[in-house]
Amino acid sequence: MKKLINGIDGILSESLRGFGAAHADLVAVSLDPKYVLRATPKARGKVALVSGGGSGHEPLHAGFVGAGMLDAACPGEVFTSPTPDQMLAAAQAADAGGGLLFVVKNYSGDVMNFEMAAEMLADAPGGVATVLTNDDVAVEDSTFSQGRRGVAGTVIVEKIVGAAAERGADLAACQALGERVNKATGSLGVALTSCTVPAAGRPTFDLGEDEMELGVGIHGEPGRRRVPLMPADEIAEAMVSAICESTGPKPGEPLLLLLNGMGASPQMELYLMYEAARRLCEDRGLAVARSLVGNYCTSLDMAGCSLTLTRMDEALLDLWDAPVHTAALRWGM
Amino acid sequence: MKKLINGIDGILSESLRGFGAAHADLVAVSLDPKYVLRATPKARGKVALVSGGGSGHEPLHAGFVGAGMLDAACPGEVFTSPTPDQMLAAAQAADAGGGLLFVVKNYSGDVMNFEMAAEMLADAPGGVATVLTNDDVAVEDSTFSQGRRGVAGTVIVEKIVGAAAERGADLAACQALGERVNKATGSLGVALTSCTVPAAGRPTFDLGEDEMELGVGIHGEPGRRRVPLMPADEIAEAMVSAICESTGPKPGEPLLLLLNGMGASPQMELYLMYEAARRLCEDRGLAVARSLVGNYCTSLDMAGCSLTLTRMDEALLDLWDAPVHTAALRWGM
Structure with a gap:
């Protein structure tokens, strides 16, 4: 294996540190637990978008944190779901009071962990909703998924729903829009x-x-x-x-x-x-x-x-x- | 060899067609001879920047054609210098009357062909000048170069000199600036x-x-x-x-x-x-x-x-x- 790394354990932290330093105008990086947050929070009362998933798909998702798209992203280890505590911390940091929308690629680990995080956030003032992406038409079930996999179409969902949230669409509207884009x-x-x-x-x-x-x-x-x-x-x-x-x-x-x-x-x-x-x-x-x-x-x-x-x-x-x-x-x- | 191609011969033309279609708001692509031109020309009287070189280094150079950077780029075949007639056509199309600045990576083929193009353009109303980039500190002479090779630092020269040209710096100032940035x-x-x-x-x-x-x-x-x-x-x-x-x-x-x-x-x-x-x-x-x-x-x-x-x-x-x-x-x- 030939990679530009120091060792297996540090890859994600070292890379996230670099991402945070290179884009300090755009994002703030937390390393414990690991999440990437918009440096300038959006206006109070708007829906915050939180996504995440295993690392190794960059720029997805941290590369899409910023104005008009995601408010926070939770990177798991390579090809491994982030944990509910990462999602909880990211959501609490991103919450602008207008509700939280999770954008989740349809893999069993991600779905389960985002569900747990949503339960932990049941008292969030603006509520919590989820959009599952499953745009991969290749196969119905797969190694890590029941039903179709969420792949690059997730970028399009995040961009379009992010724009709607920025314009002030409410949580139900953002969720419905995300589901419509995913289906299309x-x-x-x-x-x-x-x-x-x-x-x-x-x-x-x-x-x-x-x-x-x-x-x-x-x-x-x-x-x-x-x-x-x-x-x-x-x-x-x-x-x-x-x-x-x-x-x-x-x-x-x-x-x-x-x-x-x-x-x-x-x-x-x-x-x-x-x-x-x-x-x-x-x-x-x-x-x-x-x-x-x-x-x-x-x-x-x-x-x-x-x-x-x-x-x-x-x-x-x-x-x-x-x-x-x-x-x-x-x-x- | 595993590549997403139809055959060897068509690679450059097919790829350029795609580049032109995907960025029709930014560039116009000529296929015979091959060059990429800013879709919206800069104001009359300003210096036009023209670069180019063998393909296979993308986004260098065509990906840097647009406002504030290059006015035209000439892609050669993979790792092969473009020809003087490409450079001539690109320069004539990009010429805004304020002079032409060639940004050339220091490889023998590129240097020779841009020199020939400059001679063919000796009557250009605003004059022609060249900045050679040779930022690679690894070795003094190399397979395709006398002296140091021009590599990624070329992007920085193109960005900084492109900005100066956009602001109205004259040809001598753009050339001097390019040489200063290259040296730094x-x-x-x-x-x-x-x-x-x-x-x-x-x-x-x-x-x-x-x-x-x-x-x-x-x-x-x-x-x-x-x-x-x-x-x-x-x-x-x-x-x-x-x-x-x-x-x-x-x-x-x-x-x-x-x-x-x-x-x-x-x-x-x-x-x-x-x-x-x-x-x-x-x-x-x-x-x-x-x-x-x-x-x-x-x-x-x-x-x-x-x-x-x-x-x-x-x-x-x-x-x-x-x-x-x-x-x-x-x-x-």
């Missing part, structure tokens, strides 16, 4: 290589020199099929058709297209994949109204990418375009 | 794995399971030493000491610290390396006044990182902080 969103990933979890010290799965995993999860979970390495256009076609089959976008409907890198694929390849996917959407009469290309929801050092499509409308486009200022996404401010 | 900048890179050039189909160099290349170039050129894999803190110490020895920052002087990913290293590791380097700078009494962490000057799918330190002053900090709006760097607008 589908993703599919491919792996060309496995990721390597530092504590394991070796690749999570074996993949032959000419193989790829179609429908891979962001922890290296099995997908739909282990297949021979396909050309970019065929990969894009498999992705677009699987997502469209699941979410059923209509011709003319505006789409948000996120071409997400898994961590180790060069930007040249990501833009090439984006172009292939965009063209296939347009061939189907679908209008790509907004685009995002880059590493947003990664799987450590995995080579590969995922495609996410969200069915948008004018209101969602307006929320997507709203100002955001985080370490990993910034526009309008 | 030092970089050192490490590779944990080789990159793989698509047309070659196999890793550029062999590295043992427990080895790293200290001082590697961004095309996989040899560095100072092939050494056993070191802990992050020791890597950071080797980088900080090599750079400080070369550029001689003084205690209390503000520094810009760029911790740059080579392409395949996860963000967790980059922030961890940033933290190690930052601490070592502060231990030396050096003040890290500005920070940038991420993939800015890459080497395809190489795992590893580079550290860049620039000795700043109030004027340089002010130019660094000036608004910029490009695909890869954005603040203040």
Whole structure:
């Protein structure tokens, strides 16, 4: 295993210290318990968004803490759920009195721990609600999930609901919006290589020199099929058709297209994949109204990418375009 | 070789098409000859900045085309200099009448071709000047360069000179500023794995399971030493000491610290390396006044990182902080 680390134990703390120092204008980092908080709290009375999950998917979630998106993020150890006490501390620090919304990727550990935290916060003045993301159309149940996995579509939920919360939408409206965006969103990933979890010290799965995993999860979970390495256009076609089959976008409907890198694929390849996917959407009469290309929801050092499509409308486009200022996404401010 | 591509020949064109479509608000892409131009030209009479070089280092340079930075970028084939006719076309398209400044990384092919382009542009109304970047302190001469290589420090030159040009500095002032920033900048890179050039189909160099290349170039050129894999803190110490020895920052002087990913290293590791380097700078009494962490000057799918330190002053900090709006760097607008 080749990694830029000092040892297994310190990775998360050392990395979080660096993140906090590099973005001191945006975030405050707590190391015990571990959470990342907006440096400048939002106005009193607004809904606070709190997310989190295992580390190794950066910039998800800490990279999305800031004005117009998340109020706090709880990083667990690599590919391991954060604990309820982290979530409790983060939520209490982020609480602006307007209610707390948890954005939770659908993995058993995350779901259970965020549920426990929600119970501990039952007396929060503005209430607590949860949005579960499960945008991965690849498989129904998986290694760490009952039902579909939450993957890169989570970024879109966090951005759009974050904008609504910033504008003053109440807790019920934020929750309903999050559920609507999640339902309008589908993703599919491919792996060309496995990721390597530092504590394991070796690749999570074996993949032959000419193989790829179609429908891979962001922890290296099995997908739909282990297949021979396909050309970019065929990969894009498999992705677009699987997502469209699941979410059923209509011709003319505006789409948000996120071409997400898994961590180790060069930007040249990501833009090439984006172009292939965009063209296939347009061939189907679908209008790509907004685009995002880059590493947003990664799987450590995995080579590969995922495609996410969200069915948008004018209101969602307006929320997507709203100002955001985080370490990993910034526009309008 | 595992890459998200359709075939070797189309990689650059397909990727550029995607880049242009994803950032249509920022850039216009020409495919014949290949260059990336600011979508909204700068005001007449200002200096236009044109850069370029072999592809495979993305987001360098096309990701830095936009307001406050580059006016045009010329991408060559992977790790291959762009041609003089690309540079000529890009420069003519970007020319705002205030002179043309070429920002050129010090590699023989790039230097020769930009020189030819400058000769072809001898009649440009505002004149033509060049800034050569050679911030890599690792080795004096290298595989593709006489003298030191230009690496990630080029991003800093492009940002600071881009800001000055936007504010109306004339060609001589922009050139002098670029040379000053380059001289104040030092970089050192490490590779944990080789990159793989698509047309070659196999890793550029062999590295043992427990080895790293200290001082590697961004095309996989040899560095100072092939050494056993070191802990992050020791890597950071080797980088900080090599750079400080070369550029001689003084205690209390503000520094810009760029911790740059080579392409395949996860963000967790980059922030961890940033933290190690930052601490070592502060231990030396050096003040890290500005920070940038991420993939800015890459080497395809190489795992590893580079550290860049620039000795700043109030004027340089002010130019660094000036608004910029490009695909890869954005603040203040």
